[in-house]
Amino acid sequence: MNSDFQESYKQHRKNVEEFWDTMKVDEESKAQFIANAVQSAIAKKDENQIELLIDATFEIRNSITQVDTLNHLLVIKGHHRHQEITMGIQKFAHPSSVSFINDVLNGGFDHLDYNCSDSDVIAKWFSHALFKIGTEEAFDSIRKFANSHDEGIRNEMQYRLNKIKT
Numbered sequence: 001m002n003s004d005f006q007e008s009y010k011q012h013r014k015n016v017e018e019f020w021d022t023m024k025v026d027e028e029s030k031a032q033f034i035a036n037a038v039q040s041a042i043a044k045k046d047e048n049q050i051e052l053l054i055d056a057t058f059e060i061r062n063s064i065t066q067v068d069t070l071n072h073l074l075v076i077k078g079h080h081r082h083q084e085i086t087m088g089i090q091k092f093a094h095p096s097s098v099s100f101i102n103d104v105l106n107g108g109f110d111h112l113d114y115n116c117s118d119s120d121v122i123a124k125w126f127s128h129a130l131f132k133i134g135t136e137e138a139f140d141s142i143r144k145f146a147n148s149h150d151e152g153i154r155n156e157m158q159y160r161l162n163k164i165k166t
Contacts (some may be wrong), residue, residue: 011078012052018058030065037071042078054081058088067092071100077111081127098137101126105145105153119152127160139164 025033034053041049050148060066070088073081074097082104089097109122123145130138142164146157 012048016055016059017162019052020059027062027065028133030060031072033070034069035076038073038076038079042076050079051081054079054085063092066093067094067097071097074100075103075107077162080114082112083115084127086129090125090132093129093132093134095133095135095137097129098135098141101129102141105141106146108150119150120156121152122155123150123156127156131160131163 001057023033031100034057038050038053041047041053051062054073057066057069060069067089070085070092073085074089075078086101089101092111105123112122115122127142131140142157142160145153148154
């Protein structure tokens with residue numbers, strides 16, 4: 001790595017570590033605060049701010065607040081961290097995520113074109129998360145999207161549905 005990049009990265013990490021101390025946002029308001037701030041940064045095309053806000057989300061210590069924030073970030077279009085956010089949602093496997101995942105699956109993947117993946121690859125992110133959540137609502141979602149008009153979503157959800165049955 002060149003020294004300019006290293007210095008920039010160190011500064012970014014420092015800003016992320018200090019973010020919540022400087023913001024003084026109460027726990028109940030963090031998810032909406034981040035969602036609003038990310039949307040504002042997207043409107044301004046401020047990639048550095050978007051990155052800072054998403055990285056700060058992964059630093060939230062309260063797991064319920066963090067998953068709530070990740071849920072809100074998942075449905076926001078205009079950033080490039082949806083796969084990482086979905087992985088965070090999968091890690092927590094919280095039932096509240098099902099409706100947000102459904103929103104993305106219902107809305108299509110046009111806003112995810114930045115990752116250059118076909119719909120089956122993108123659907124895999126969500127099928128893994130739904131499977132890990134493991135509630136009846138999550139399994140119902142897999143069943144529903146196993147009949148999707150999108151072949152990639154349909155194939156992935158049918159595959160995941162077979163894993164539920166075994």
